[in-house]
Amino acid sequence: AQSVTQLGSHVSVSEGALVLLRCNYSSSVPPYLFWYVQYPNQGLQLLLKYTSAATLVKGINGFEAEFKKSETSFHLTKPSAHMSDAAEYFCAVNSGNTPLVFGKGTRLSVIA
Amino acid sequence: DVKVTQSSRYLVKRTGEKVFLECVQDMDHENMFWYRQDPGLGLRLIYFSYDVKMKEKGDIPEGYSVSREKKERFSLILESASTNQTSMYLCASRPTDANTGELFFGEGSRLTVL
Secondary structure, eight states: OOEEEEEOSEEEEETTSOEEEEEEEEOSSOOEEEEEEEOTTSOEEEEEEEOSSOSEEEOGGGOEEEEEGGGTEEEEEESSOOGGGOEEEEEEEEOSSSOOEEOOOEEEEEEO | OOOEEESOSEEEEOTTOOEEEOEEESSOOSEEEEEEEETTTEEEEEEEESSTTOOEEOSOOTTOEEEEEETTEEEEEESSOOGGGOEEEEEEEEOTTOTTOOOEEOOOEEEEEO
8 A cells, every 4th residue: 555644734834935745655666756836726736746767856947856766755946935836745555557655745835 | 528427516405315426428438437435545446337337346435325327427426425425526438449558547436515
């Protein structure tokens, strides 16, 4: 079985500061990993995905994530937070054609 | 662009009512999914379908059923709504040959059961 743990249900950063959202996964097979973002009253939008190519993955809106097999981690980062980054972020895992398994989400607040 | 449309953004129903949540996708995707989203619990898989007339139970199927009569449409049915089914429901789709497994989501249906 696959699972995802997101550390921190709520993260607050100042505008311009580094954003770091943590995700650890468990999988008995090589995983595919995803980060999705959800703005208020909207569905989920894909930020980026890891599919066994480059371990450093760049996504939309300046976000990136690094796959670290030794640490079973896929943390999401952005060098400089913007007010528009305030949203809920979900990490997810699967092994290709299986359903995605999601973490519980991290709400990001950006303080002016 | 892939479009996944959920027919109702907001619904208010009474306990015991039968509720239909409709989802339509326009990209000829084989796979479709229903998740429910609750604060602090993330997204939990209710049912999914890999093809027309096929359905598989997810992690929390109790109290729900689904229908997939046409490839583009996947309906979630609450046979007798209860207050603990008050939630945000998210539909998603993807093609079978997507080796990455990425899902495309609708905007969600927020259901309140009184």
